[in-house]
Amino acid sequence: xxxxxxxxxxxxxxxxxxxxxxxxxxTTVDRHAxxxxxxxxxxxxxxxxxxSELRTRDISTLSSExxxxxxxxxxxxxxxxxxxxxxxxxxxxxxxxxxxxDRPTGTLCAVAHLLESTGRRDIVDAVAxxxxxxxxxxxxxxxxxxxxxxxxxLTLDEAARIQVPYVGDGVVPEPQVSALYSRxxxxxxxxxTAAVSLWNAFANRNGQQGxxxxxxxxxxxxxxxxxxxxxxxxxxxxxxxxMSLAAGGISTFLATRGFxxxxxxxxxxxxxxxxxxxxxxxxxxxxxKSGAGLSVSIKF
Numbered sequence: 001x002x003x004x005x006x007x008x009x010x011x012x013x014x015x016x017x018x019x020x021x022x023x024x025x026x027t028t029v030d031r032h033a034x035x036x037x038x039x040x041x042x043x044x045x046x047x048x049x050x051x052s053e054l055r056t057r058d059i060s061t062l063s064s065e066x067x068x069x070x071x072x073x074x075x076x077x078x079x080x081x082x083x084x085x086x087x088x089x090x091x092x093x094x095x096x097x098x099x100x101x102d103r104p105t106g107t108l109c110a111v112a113h114l115l116e117s118t119g120r121r122d123i124v125d126a127v128a129x130x131x132x133x134x135x136x137x138x139x140x141x142x143x144x145x146x147x148x149x150x151x152x153x154l155t156l157d158e159a160a161r162i163q164v165p166y167v168g169d170g171v172v173p174e175p176q177v178s179a180l181y182s183r184x185x186x187x188x189x190x191x192x193t194a195a196v197s198l199w200n201a202f203a204n205r206n207g208q209q210g211x212x213x214x215x216x217x218x219x220x221x222x223x224x225x226x227x228x229x230x231x232x233x234x235x236x237x238x239x240x241x242x243m244s245l246a247a248g249g250i251s252t253f254l255a256t257r258g259f260x261x262x263x264x265x266x267x268x269x270x271x272x273x274x275x276x277x278x279x280x281x282x283x284x285x286x287x288x289k290s291g292a293g294l295s296v297s298i299k300f
Contacts, residue, residue, distance in 0.1 A: 207262030216255025223248030
């Protein structure tokens, strides 16, 4: 029975270790997807700030027509932000570069999208033909573009603020990389700790195997320490960190329980052994002169 339980624990550890390897391989494949999600979130946060600034600007000097067109563009920009489809930086890895048009997909940047939404695709194509990676601030002096800005109650600085450079899907800040790779490592930690916990829960429930108790305590402390470290990397890692902490706590509890049970059983055995070696003999006086008593005899 004990051998089968130990074998089961080992099998569980092997299975979870195998899953960890598979997850690590999947993590490499998913890195691009995680990078893309992070890039989309970064761009959306940029537009959140821009939209707030556009809505709070004093537009009392604008004509009613300018104010209406401006308000319409703000709504279009908000919809663009919510849709979350933006150009990709495929040509300049590690650099923050603007794109007027994402050529492979045809996706427009925010400024180009606003231009097209008002029927000025001609300006978009003209700008992209000259320099598809142009910064909006460098369009100062472009009469067509500046005329469009004036008609819609926007300044060149505001248009430059709307523009966002793209850093590419493969660039993920270190905290996000740590969170990405912590899942596979956490599975390995939890798997090994679970195997030892099964060992201590069944085959070593009374702590008769000292090595199992020591392994359980060591694994528990290691898992708890790892979990705490992972949780410190950020919100995205708190789930796997909490899982490691829980596994560590369970392993430490089971190992400590077995260790204490073994001490208790050893103490009880020692008492029983002492009782077996001890003989109590009553003393009954025959002459009536000496007092009655109890004789204790211990064999060593």
